[in-house]
Amino acid sequence: MSWITARRRHPAAGYAILVLGLLLIGTVYAAITEGSAGASAPPVANAKQIAYGRKLFVATCATCHGEYAQGQADTAPSLIGVGAAAVDFQVSTGRMPAAELGAENPRKTPRLNERQTHAVAAYIQSLGGGPPIPSAAEVSTTGANVGLGQRLFVAECAQCHNFVGAGGALTYGKYAPALTQATPTQIYEAMLTGPEAMPVFNNATITPAEKRDIIAYVTRVRSEANPGGFSLGRIGPVTEGLVAFLGLLLFCVLAAMWITAKQRKAHD
Amino acid sequence: MTMTGKALGGTGRWLDDRLHAAHGTRYLLRKIFPDHWSFLLGEIALYSFIILLLTGTFLTLWFQPSMTQIVYHGSYLPLRGVKMSEAYASTLKISFDVRGGLLMRQIHHWAADLFMAAIMAHMIRVFFTGAYRKPREMNWLIGIVLFTLGMFEGLFGYSLPDDLLSGAGLRITEGILQSFPIVGTYLAFFLFGGQFPGHVIIPRLYILHVLVIPGLILALITAHLFLMFHQKHTQMPGKGRTDTNVVGAPMYPYFMAKTGAFFLFVFAALALAGTFAQINPVWIYGPYNPVAMSAGSQPDFYMGMLEGALRVMPNWQTVIWGHTISWNVFLPALVPLGIIFTGAAFWPFIEQWVTGDRREHHVNDRPRNAPTRTAIGIAAITFYGVLWAEGANDILADHLDISLYSITWAARISMFVGPVIAYIVTKRICLGLQRKDQHLLEHGVETGIIRQLPSGEFIEETRPVDEEALAVLQSRPVHPELPPGESAESGVPAPGMRGALGKVRSRLYKVITESAPMEDGHGNGHGNGHAAIGDGHGNGHANGGQQPATVSAGDGSGDAAETEGSQPDPDADEPGH
Numbered sequence: 153m154s155w156i157t158a159r160r161r162h163p164a165a166g167y168a169i170l171v172l173g174l175l176l177i178g179t180v181y182a183a184i185t186e187g188s189a190g191a192s193a194p195p196v197a198n199a200k201q202i203a204y205g206r207k208l209f210v211a212t213c214a215t216c217h218g219e220y221a222q223g224q225a226d227t228a229p230s231l232i233g234v235g236a237a238a239v240d241f242q243v244s245t246g247r248m249p250a251a252e253l254g255a256e257n258p259r260k261t262p263r264l265n266e267r268q269t270h271a272v273a274a275y276i277q278s279l280g281g282g283p284p285i286p287s288a289a290e291v292s293t294t295g296a297n298v299g300l301g302q303r304l305f306v307a308e309c310a311q312c313h314n315f316v317g318a319g320g321a322l323t324y325g326k327y328a329p330a331l332t333q334a335t336p337t338q339i340y341e342a343m344l345t346g347p348e349a350m351p352v353f354n355n356a357t358i359t360p361a362e363k364r365d366i367i368a369y370v371t372r373v374r375s376e377a378n379p380g381g382f383s384l385g386r387i388g389p390v391t392e393g394l395v396a397f398l399g400l401l402l403f404c405v406l407a408a409m410w411i412t413a414k415q416r417k418a419h420d
Numbered sequence: 421m422t423m424t425g426k427a428l429g430g431t432g433r434w435l436d437d438r439l440h441a442a443h444g445t446r447y448l449l450r451k452i453f454p455d456h457w458s459f460l461l462g463e464i465a466l467y468s469f470i471i472l473l474l475t476g477t478f479l480t481l482w483f484q485p486s487m488t489q490i491v492y493h494g495s496y497l498p499l500r501g502v503k504m505s506e507a508y509a510s511t512l513k514i515s516f517d518v519r520g521g522l523l524m525r526q527i528h529h530w531a532a533d534l535f536m537a538a539i540m541a542h543m544i545r546v547f548f549t550g551a552y553r554k555p556r557e558m559n560w561l562i563g564i565v566l567f568t569l570g571m572f573e574g575l576f577g578y579s580l581p582d583d584l585l586s587g588a589g590l591r592i593t594e595g596i597l598q599s600f601p602i603v604g605t606y607l608a609f610f611l612f613g614g615q616f617p618g619h620v621i622i623p624r625l626y627i628l629h630v631l632v633i634p635g636l637i638l639a640l641i642t643a644h645l646f647l648m649f650h651q652k653h654t655q656m657p658g659k660g661r662t663d664t665n666v667v668g669a670p671m672y673p674y675f676m677a678k679t680g681a682f683f684l685f686v687f688a689a690l691a692l693a694g695t696f697a698q699i700n701p702v703w704i705y706g707p708y709n710p711v712a713m714s715a716g717s718q719p720d721f722y723m724g725m726l727e728g729a730l731r732v733m734p735n736w737q738t739v740i741w742g743h744t745i746s747w748n749v750f751l752p753a754l755v756p757l758g759i760i761f762t763g764a765a766f767w768p769f770i771e772q773w774v775t776g777d778r779r780e781h782h783v784n785d786r787p788r789n790a791p792t793r794t795a796i797g798i799a800a801i802t803f804y805g806v807l808w809a810e811g812a813n814d815i816l817a818d819h820l821d822i823s824l825y826s827i828t829w830a831a832r833i834s835m836f837v838g839p840v841i842a843y844i845v846t847k848r849i850c851l852g853l854q855r856k857d858q859h860l861l862e863h864g865v866e867t868g869i870i871r872q873l874p875s876g877e878f879i880e881e882t883r884p885v886d887e888e889a890l891a892v893l894q895s896r897p898v899h900p901e902l903p904p905g906e907s908a909e910s911g912v913p914a915p916g917m918r919g920a921l922g923k924v925r926s927r928l929y930k931v932i933t934e935s936a937p938m939e940d941g942h943g944n945g946h947g948n949g950h951a952a953i954g955d956g957h958g959n960g961h962a963n964g965g966q967q968p969a970t971v972s973a974g975d976g977s978g979d980a981a982e983t984e985g986s987q988p989d990p991d992a993d994e995p996g997h
């Protein structure tokens with residue numbers, strides 16, 4: 153081992169280790185992705201999963217969140233006690249690992265697959281506390297009350313996300329995203345963990361049953377047909393006003409031009 | 421005469437003997453149909469209003485103006501079992517259970533939008549062409565009142581379904597009322613019959629919406645049209661058009677055919693929109709909920725400027741003797757719209773006072789020929805437009821990826837700077853266009869043919885502009901001279917030119933009449949236009965015979981509306997028969 157000791161201060165040592173680490177991850181990744189399709193219920197955490205999660209964490213998250221998820225001042229918060237739900241939400245919506253330290257991490261294609269995500273989540277959960285990933289039954293919308301869901305949504309969420317979940321601007325360059333893509337699990341987790349500027353809606357503020365009503369409303373309103381014709385983006389009177397001017401008024405003006413032009417020609 | 425002809429004639433005579441309508445009808449039939457598209461903007465508003473009346477009446481058959489809370493059991497599944505007001509439930513019923521109900525609701529709402537959009541466009545046209553000048557000031561004022569009434573009519577209609585957005589609108593209305601110093605709380609209490617939202621506001625708004633305001637609008641539209649018939653349309657400058665005649669095709673059969681066709685166009689536009697474009701889908705918004713406020717809550721576009729004014733205002737409040745005065749609501753609610761409306765109402769009179777121009781005008785100005793007026797108009801539109809955009813600041817921020825804060829600051833600055841820049845730029849452009857016209861008049865139209873002179877020099881051939889264009893180019897207003905002011909040689913200022921006011925007037929006169937310098941060859945194009953002023957019976961038009969129909973203006977008596985043209989109109993008998 154003395155050659156390692158001798159060379160560990162070599163300028164290239166860091167890179168060598170990085171390459172090794174990446175190779176390792178790549179191999180493990182390839183091995184795992186093969187078998188991961190279709191796994192949906194969060195697996196019960198065991199030591200092996202946690203160890204795997206820790207490995208992934210160190211490789212993809214530690215640069216910002218610190219070696220032991222303890223956080224780093226001015227870079228990223230501590231993840232101790234945030235719970236598996238927070239990790240699952242952040243990673244499965246592609247927000248984490250963050251691309252850069254910007255105003256708000258947008259939703260994007262997730263970097264880790266479901267199995268890896270659950271492993272990292274299990275690791276963070278093992279550090280203590282925090283809400284776990286909800287089960288399929290907890291996010292199921294069968295028997296949920298959509299009407300009540302709408303009432304709750306309008307009262308609790310619409311001021312940021314707009315009345316049909318079309319999203320909206322918040323102060324200081326932040327925005328509440330459109331809720332057109334989030335899965336029922338992610339909606340549940342978003343309420344439980346309150347990412348970024350979003351408040352936490354724990355089970356006392358909104359009971360688990362009410363959360364299912366909200367999920368039912370959010371997922372239904374997306375697929376709801378527009379009985380009145382084209383939806384115009386469902387963002388309210390602004391697009392309607394545009395249509396009134398650029399559609400209706402313009403049409404009538406063109407008609408007026410046509411009608412008067414014919415006459416003018418007749419008299420020339 | 422054919423059989424039917426006889427029968428018709430007979431019936432006509434029978435009716436006429438009893439109603440003595442022929443006089444009025446003949447007068448109507450000789451009315452001139454304008455031949456420039458911009459004269460039809462007002463017509464769009466008129467037809468939208470007719471459609472509003474019809475569809476609105478349909479809606480009243482099912483709409484329940486009541487705030488009694490009930491549990492919904494209708495056919496819109498997602499809201500079954502939800503508590504809501506009867507007003508909201510009946511709107512759902514109109515939308516989902518009444519045959520054709522959703523279509524009618526949507527046409528009603530689109531027609532409301534088109535009504536307001538057309539009024540705006542119409543006002544803008546009238547302003548920029550100077551069509552509000554004597555003798556049409558009354559109609560200009562009526563138009564402003566109609567616009568205001570339309571805003572309220574729309575706001576109240578929008579509030580009727582008692583959905584989430586309309587409730588937000590009502591809340592803002594309440595806030596504005598409350599912000600009035602001293603009487604505010606009382607006013608709001610009075611309108612809402614108690615604490616917000618109370619139980620009476622929707623029934624009250626309903627009466628205003630379906631009875632009081634439509635009645636007022638109808639009465640004013642009637643007055644507006646009556647005055648318009650009486651004074652005739654203004655006309656765009658052109659050959660043979662003077663301040664004492666009206667040129668165009670006579671009302672019958674043209675107006676009948678064309679107006680009918682145009683009504684159908686407007687109706688078709690609204691029917692298409694009502695069928696294919698969803699508007700105000702109150703079922704997704706949900707019933708009004710006093711604790712809720714949605715992102716992207718916006719009023720209809722015609723209230724957007726008010727919304728923007730509220731959003732642009734910093735949060736200023738003062739407490740005087742324990743009363744909070746909310747400047748942040750009171751000022752934006754009254755000042756910007758106040759400036760626009762009061763300014764618009766006074767403008768014709770200000771212009772008259774400054775220029776001393778008390779003549780009648782029936783030939784419009786081309787916007788470029790009134791650079792200051794045009795510039796003021798564009799400045800006002802800019803001011804309105806900035807606040808309008810600010811009213812949608814959250815939507816803009818969200819969709820253009822700009823921060824809300826930057827948009828608001830941009831609006832705060834540009835609402836003051838924008839109009840100034842717009843004024844300067846517009847004036848430059850107008851003066852430039854005037855110079856271009858002048859050049860055309862002096863040098864003719866460039867033909868693109870290049871000729872070499874014997875000296876070897878190349879010149880482009882030009883030809884003089886044709887008669888019609890000449891008439892247009894020469895239609896520059898001639899402003900009466902200002903009476904002598906304090907600096908007059910005689911030393912005695914004319915009445916109306918004394919003191920500080922007189923100084924202001926002569927200064928404003930310079931600004932308002934500013935135009936690119938004119939060379940000779942101008943005055944005569946005008947001379948005949950103005951020579952006949954005051955000659956209300958309009959024998960001043962030598963060209964009458966060449967025009968399809970020339971009707972003297974400025975004369976109210978029906979007979980004067982006879983055709984002066986001796987030749988029959990070439991296609992007068994074509995469409996109607």
Ligand code: HEM
Binds near residue numbers: 574
């Ligand atoms: C200038 C004229 C008018 C304007 C600008 C106007 C505007 C509006 C608007 C924006 C709404 C909301 C529609 C919606 O739910 O999406 C509305 C609703 C309504 N209007 Fe009008 N309206 C006018 C004239 C009338 C007239 C003349 C009547 C009846 C005689 C009428 C009856 C109604 C009724 C019953 C509703 C509530 C039904 C519903 O919202 O579905 N309106 N109006």
